[in-house]
Amino acid sequence: MRSRRLLLLMLVAAAVAAFFLAGAGDYLTLEALQAEQTRFQAWLAREPVTVIGGFFLLYVAMAALSLPGATLMTVLSGALFGLGWGLVIVSFASALGATLAALIARTLLRGPLERRYAGVLERVNAGIRREGALYLFTLRLIPLFPFFVINLVMGLTRMRLTTFYWVSQVGMLPGTAVFVNAGRELGELQALGDILSPSLLASFALIGLFPWLAKWLVALVKRRALARRYARPARFDRDIVVIGAGAAGLVASYIAAAVRARVTLVERERMGGDCLNTGCVPSKALIRAARSAREVRRAGRYGVRVAEPSVDFAAVMGHVQGAIEAIAPHDSVERYTGLGVEVLEGEARLTSPWEVSVATQEGPRTLTTRHVIIASGARPRVPELPGIDAIEVLTSDTLWRLEALPEHLVVLGGGPIGCELGQSFALLGSRVTLVESSGQLLPREDAEVGDALLAAMGEDGVRVLLGHRALEVVTDPTGPALEVANGEGQRERLPFTHLLVAVGREANVTGMGLEALGVETRANGTLEVDETLRSVLPNVWACGDVAGPYQLTHAGAHQAWHATVNALFGEVRRFRVSYRALPAVTFTTPEVARVGFNEREALERGVAYEVTRYDLAELDRALAEGEAQGFVKVLTPPGSDRILGATIVGEGAGEMLATFTLAMTRGIGLNRLLSTIHPYPTRSEAVKATAGVWKNAHKPERLLGWLARYFAWRRGGKRREKG
Template structure:
């Protein structure tokens, strides 16, 4: 730290210390200001220049140092100086103080932060250069964050201080006027009955209504600003154009058509998107075939003896494609057109926020709509790995074209897709090596959950390589026409060692990236986040007020049911956002990995709770205690429930075991509707079923919270009813009473 910065820190620290040690923070209370109001008025009458100058200086210092009391000073200014002069004095003092606060933050911290977070701050500064003034203006009008927070954060950006000053001057003016007027009304009170004066009531009403009024003003300003940049059509052909016919686009179109909106759905490939054609449906069909093969191998444990299953991979893939064909009518063009959706085949791009250009086999067409919903999905992410471009890489998109089973398959990525497909191919007869850079499989889950799955994969002869980094792909010298993945990981001595994993096919499953290119979004100013997804707020609105996004392209969860959840919000907010908007909540969003055993979770994991500093109690129930699991010989796994300490409110549930995805539904329902473990325990569950695991988990929680004092009294009561003498002390537990 330079001497200048150190000196500035010392001066600021000294000023703050003097403020609190002198008791000034206690003086800035409403009661104190009201008590001293007469003295202030006398000072003002005798020496107005000194009083105004001192008030101005104090206000500037408090705002610059982000000290508490600025709001009360604003009210006092209204009482002392009236609406006119009070507004002038406080408006300039607050703006000058805010600018000084931004300058202090910039001087002390910006250089340090830019060195450490250069990439992230560059993206923020790019947005500030383009939209910074308007963004700051909306924050000043609608104070989502306290003004002192805005001062400090904006000071860390590359916004010019001159711009910061004049935007703050204008943006804070309406709010300042409301509070100054409230102070003026308070200053004119001469009796307690005056508290009910119409002027004062109107001032307080304005304080309450101001955020809503300001929000409406900002919305109008956004629309006018948008119309100024682009030529807004005089009329629209459609209410909504949906780009993308995957799960998100289909649901958004369905919702819009159901409320009688005129909607057109544009899809460049196949309706149903990844879920139907390359994701959920085909993968679950493949998993089922692989599971049947494994059940045949393990039949002897139940006294049923069978030979090693003979796998006809062509027939397995035929079963997969048949499953897709049978589900396909649910997402067909005919079905959606019967619902009132116009379906257009072609590639879509935005000419402006209201015009969507579609290029298809039938030529080019321009659609106009009041709103556009982007649901263009995602595609598999392929790493920039040396030698990878020399082979035919498998992904979750093209995997389904295979006709022969790979003898040796290397799977790159230990997330849900990699684990599901890796286990399935191993059970179908491939020799599978699964490579994961992290220290555990399923990085989002708790370590003990991943350990159970890893143990099962290794029993299925999957070679699991954790903490392993892929380095390159090279030709295998030992076998002509084959290749190997060269990897690195630390050995037992901590040294980095290389290994070669020969393969016939390489499956890349390291995640998916949003499909945002080619739609003209960058030219319109629609930004992407660091992970490549479109930048939208929690109502799924982009920087353009009439452009929305949902599904994989918006993130953060690339799950079919998450896409449908978002699609409802995007469609409803687009159509009815003028009246009410709904924020997307992911608090009770379930997720399932369809391996064996299945891994399912809703809400917080224990790892997430610890990382976020959220206190919780953990209740763990082993499925080896469940009668149905014992009867079926599927005892691996457990249920883990996180609750608020001392209460039965569920914060999250993780399940690893057979049918975990089905068992999770009860916990998801409970979290969605605020049902606690006590009510789950009081619900009758059929015996013997897997669903009893939820009730048993609730029972374990209840047993840990049983009322020991009450039980001690009951023990004495029943002993008295039996006519027995007991020496159990008052309030002793039944166990202690039994020992006595």
């Protein structure tokens, strides 16, 4: 088998090399055709079988070898043979060539790539199993990707080649007809003025409109296929049913009710979801209490003498619960009912794309709806470590039940949640050890960001073990401990009274009937949705943590607007969700805030950039308050003031970030930020100062040189006048 693959690879390489060395591409042009058109037509009249057969075989070979020029040959076929014969020749040649290309890719690459990229190909195969021929038909009809790419990728899947051939034959036919017809019009050009002929202009207009028409046709086919699988209700009781009353679900319900749509919101636990009850609100309340303890300890720096703070942990948790209770009315059943939203408490399950069964305390209810928005959120992920089931693990969901301050807390995970909570408990008086498997805290940020936070957490008493992997939880007469190992395999046992797991969150996708309806999940467990947040079912959408990729409250709200508007008005226009200017803040001390690219991401994506950096040690307000640690770092394209991304580390970083977020959203560059008046002395001046650093690095040196000469001339002129 290996020798046959090698032989096939050599034959393909030889054929491709021969194509380019022979200069075959030079002959596949409209100019070459028109120069030889008379002789070609005579040859076609004498030997039609030879000419047509030769063109057919050449087209098959080019498509099979994925050589450039297949689209041009499609156009040329119309010019050479006319619409009828050109369409017949190219239709069969393109389908046969595409099938051979898929076969070549399957023979040469499928085995090795399946072993290396099993997860990616399995998702493609899942789509093929789910939708069969319609999956390929959509790709053929809507040219989102070049056809040769589709040939090669589909060759790596488990689709039968016979299915691949006939779907390609049918799916490529409309597009082939459009291009062949355009070639026929070009072939009839006799004078320059013919370029403006209505028929030629219509042909080119059809090429431009075809992808939109094809997209509409595919949507129609999908809707009808869906209707055949499930009984579509004759009428609907609701416009939208939203499943989940967290941040995303609440925003979706609010928007739908605001435009007078009839909407039902279903929640199985507590209104407000994770953000209100176990996430943003309680964690920020806890962080504020911890910072108060930090401020007391550091008050001596300002000449204020106080004793070591005494932490009443029960009162701290009372403050946390008080914050939840103060904000809860904003997310309550009463408020949303008043806004026109029907709120049901119960477990929701989709029995069809248009029917949602809700198990309420009063009994089951069946809701018929035009659209469903899944906003079911996520939950903390607990790793499968040996021995972990024998202890009670704390997560960001459960630690709010604590009644006493942990004596020794081990935190597993150095992401935003682990860093925020680990530092807070250390400031409140716990002995904290944080374990992170990567080489830095906040692994998605630049290394200098992780270094700055590492130093700060060390000052606050957190012991941080980077590059350590958790092995198991052990329990002996002295108590439980987490056994870890560094990169060299050296083991260490970390005793604890409490273990907080903060290694990520996983989407809540089970129990809603989505699997039975064919709604797939990605490799990371989130629901598979497109750029408009629509699932494989045309009327089922998702937003928030369950959709990913960012598990942030404001990201969920951003998605909720898109999902709701696209659901209600998608027949007119659908909006793609953009994360280009999505801000994120880690509320540690110092805060870490970012919008857009950092250097790590820019390098990974091959984005050219230059860095402008401003140290907060130069900011008057920071110096006056004695909190001058940190920096502002902005990425821009080389020579441009357009902002690609901004990272801020320091006190108030999250508040300063808002200006950069607005600038990126509205297309405002650093030059205009520099010309904006900022109040003195404030931390927001760091934004203007950073813009000033960029401006200074991009001074027009030649112009400044001329100005220096001009002022020198003026000074000399004044002296002559006095003399």
